[in-house]
Amino acid sequence: MTRRWFWPSFALPGAVWLVLLFLVPTYAVVAVAFGTVDPIFQNPVPAWNPLDWQFHTMRSVLAEFEPGHTFWTVSVRTLVYVAISLAGCLLIGYPVAYYLARHARRTKGILLVLLIVPFWVSYLMRMLAWIGLLLPDGLVNRSLIHLGVISQPVGWLDGRPTSVILALIYGYVPYLILPLYAVLDRIDRSVLEAGRDLGASPIRTFFHVTLPLSRNGILAASVLITLPMFGDYYTNDVISGSPHTSMIGNQINLYFQGGTQKTVGACLVIVLSVFLALLMSYYLWATVRASAATKESLL
Amino acid sequence: MKRVRDWFANPWGQPRALGTITWLYMAWSIVPVLIAILFSFNDGRSRSVWQGFSTRWYWGDPNLSVFHDPAARSALEQSLRLAGLDMLIAVPLGVGLAIGLTRWRGYGAKPVNYLMLFPLVTPEIVMGVSLLLVFVLLYSIPLGTEAQVLGQVTFSISYVVIIVRGRLLSIGPEYEEAARDLGASQFAAFRLVLVPLLAPAVFASFIVVFALSIDDFVVTDYLSAGSPTQTVPIAIYSNARGGTTTPALNALATVMVVVTLLAVGLAYFVYRWAARSQPGTSGRALNEIAALEV
Amino acid sequence: MSTGAVDLVQLRKQFGEVTAVDGIDVSIEAGEFFSLLGPSGCGKTTTLRLIAGFERPDEGKILLDDVDMAATPPHRRKVNTVFQSYALFPHLDVFDNVAFGLRRARVKKAAVRTRVLNVLEAVRLGGYEKRKPGQLSGGQQQRVALARALVLEPKVLLLDEPLGALDAKLRKALQLELKGIQEGFGITFVYVTHDQEEALTMSDRIAVMSGGHVEQIASPEQMYEEPETVFVADFLGVSNLMKVSAEGAEGGACRTRLGDFALRAGCGEISRQGETHVVIRPERVVIEPYESSGENRVPGMIERVVYHGASDQLVVRLATGDLVQALFVRDGTSRDWVQGTAVQVHLPAEALRVLPPGPAGGDVPTPQDVALDTPAVEVPAS
Secondary structure, three states: OOOOOHHHHHHHHHHHHHHHHHHHHHHHHHHHHOOEEOOOOOOEEOOOOHHHOOOHHHHHHHHOOOOOOHHHHHHHHHHHHHHHHHHHHHHHHHHHHHHHHHOOOOOHHHHHHHHHHHHHOOHHHHHHHHHHHHOOOOHHHHHHHHOOOOOOOOOOOOOOHHHHHHHHHHHHHHHHHHHHHHHHHHOOHHHHHHHHHOOOOHHHHHHHHHHHHOHHHHHHHHHHHHHHHHOOOHHHHHHOOOHHHOOHHHHHHHHHHHOOOHHHHHHHHHHHHHHHHHHHHHHHHHHHHHHHHHHHHHO | OHHHHHHHHOOOOOOHHHHHHHHHHHHHHHHHHHHHHHHOOEOOOOOOOOOOEOOHHHHHOOOOOOOOOHHHHHHHHHHHHHHHHHHHHHHHHHHHHHHHHHHOOOOOHHHHHHHHHHHHHOOHHHHHHHHHHHHHHHHOOOOOHHHHHHHHHHHHHHHHHHHHHHHHHHHOOHHHHHHHHOOOOHHHHHHHHHHHHHHHHHHHHHHHHHHHHHHOOHHHHHOOOOHHHOOHHHHHHHHOOOOOOOOHHHHHHHHHHHHHHHHHHHHHHHHHHHOOOOOOOOOOHHHHHHHHOO | OOOOOEEEEEEEEEEOOEEEEEEEEEEEOOOOEEEEEOOOOOOHHHHHHHHHOOOOOOEEEEEEOOEEOOOOOHHHOOEEEEOOOOOOOOOOOHHHHHHHHHHHOOOOHHHHHHHHHHHHHHOOOOOOOOOOHHHOOHHHHHHHHHHHHHOOOOOEEEEEOOOOOOOHHHHHHHHHHHHHHHHHHOOEEEEEEOOHHHHHHHOOEEEEEEOOEEEEEEOHHHHHHOOOOHHHHHHOOOOOOEEEEEEEEEOOEEEEEEOOEEEEEOEEOOOOEEEEEEEOOHHHOEEEEOOOOOOOEEEEEEEEEEEOOOEEEEEEEEOOOOEEEEEEEOOOOOOOOOOOOEEEEEOOHHHOEEEOOOOOOOOOOOOOOOOOOOOOOOOOOO
């Protein structure tokens, strides 16, 4: 007995907004990437009609991805940074999430609050905090000298990959722990107790029961942080001012803040987006596979 | 040394190793921020060497303190202005979208659902670039406050939808059916029953949008038009590495952190109070606010 | 009052591939307590929702006092519902919950107050006006839900398994209350349940449903004593269903063969021929000493004796292999049933009923234990 347009009409304003300000801009990137450049002012001329699409810019961009060329180096570096950062986040984050989900009883409330606090602190503020510590006369250097680990202050902020990776880990690990905690929290306690009851030691129970059950959660949380990490440029900009540690995000940023080669930048954005779409597809495929495998291994 | 080892290897108690790691992590996560906040009260110009306690960077120094520095105040005002506008626009749009999507039985529902989900998985730089291009080349919207608001609302809507939709699904259709059974028209049922039940979730989304807006960097930066439209995150980004940067920057950042935490704290208590009589919300309020961030 | 008659004419509702209600015809009289009884998924809740107006029928008519309701939205039908989960508005107190419908109908403030307080007294919740639903027990919430619907003086009240969430003792008490209220107010009650005992206790008439069809509509006594199909016989109580080959009527009863034994069945479809079923209620089965002889007697052995407090239940294995249950009230005459004793099972012809063949062409479902207290635990589907 409902008028059929009653409920959809609620969704209309939001849907229209998203079409105009999300879908259309996405298309604009494509139109610019496959468009041309005004020869006088060097402004990008978007090609709205697919029939007018030109692929020469894209081709030259793709050419730069060949080993040895600029984009290749940046891409490899980005992949390495993200991979190492992800590993670091998992190594630190999983134990914390695990402890929070399975063990902390009385302290759970406080720990959850402490876990959530970084979310409400601006990412850049947290980077600012580390800059203060990593300055030549900052607390890190002074403590290390005091402990006798080093004798001279180290230029942590002078374009070191280590600093960038550590900053990435610091910045993104909270976004990993929370979803991981949510998944681990949901695992039925009695499944684990059954494992122990049937003779598995705590360590074996972990590797043969908990870890497989949390595999989906690990995948999901990993995707949740690697997607934005691939587009990160500001971490590198504030922690290391050097182009030697720049990531693909920095490369894209260069073409847009610089102003002159937005078409190239648009092409790069497309390459990045396609890569991330492939990553997402892999994740979705792996999730389906993992659920099936988990069911089989538990039967 | 053996006593330490025994303490760690206790088979019945909480796994000591994990507990230690967790607390160490919490310290590592929060202490740097606390130190930065501490240095905002530094008496000297250094951000790394303690020179005594002072509030000069907040209001003492006549030129460079947050209160007196026009650039700092402008950044603060711009951040709050954008946050306010973002809240006012994104929440109604998002709530409407959530309600419409949950109840929509037709063919349009699925594509609109995907449309809503995509901004959540899109890296910010892609959004920033796409919005910049479309404003300049298609819509002829000048960069600046309006553009920044438009951009922020675009990524905020999806978060509102997720929050409100979760609540809608747990409310279920029964209350409105009961209302209609008792004589309320579809709209009256919506107004008298659904709206009050949804109020805590709507309130929570206001706060989430506020925090998202305050902390946003990439989209806001891409759509900014120079220093009058600079926000606090942009100010931090621009000055973080600067040689002449004073702890005033720390002070500015601290002000933002305090404002945000107060807003979230307020939200938490108001949410608990508002949802106290409603099914399925008490006690897990903390978990719900935690879940919001995902 | 002759208002409140409901007629469902060839009513049909499909959800995608599933036909929830398959062309049913039901006539409910004004002022009667009518139950829709059946297992989960049989379509009873869907039928109720169709009457309430939350679902639109694909075919057929819903008539309230001979007026077609199809075009009327739920908020305009003079029909109110008590939901399974009560659906009390959590943000309103008891008074506002009950007053809700009155306010929608723009009843004056003073009248609202009087009517609400009166109906709360009627359901024995006087003094609870300021409480919030969250502060009430299950039974109290149920009564508020009832009051909320009754205060509007509907012609028909629809109840969707309202007692399902309550413990057994409370359920029994509320069954009596509901029946009392229905008779007092004279409103037509359409009551959905999967609990056959509940239906038998409270209803004036019952419609047993299965798979979207109505199997039989009858009064409780008729339904129990004279089931018309295998499903109905088996759903209500113990049926002692037995597969026989019928050979038509002879001398006012049906000649049947149960294995090697000839039985005369005096009720039901006595002219039936071919493979079919007979039923007999356990309280009509007579257990006689092994030496006894006569018509309709089959030898057997006592397999199990179950003590049920007020009665004894005997499970006897007939020589043909069938399992038969007999029920004996413990009336003080001593009877010592011993497991393993050989006996003669007498199935009196006047209690033996011939049914049309079951849906699977004569397969005998496994006998149920006599459920004296606990109905089948089922999760009702919509």
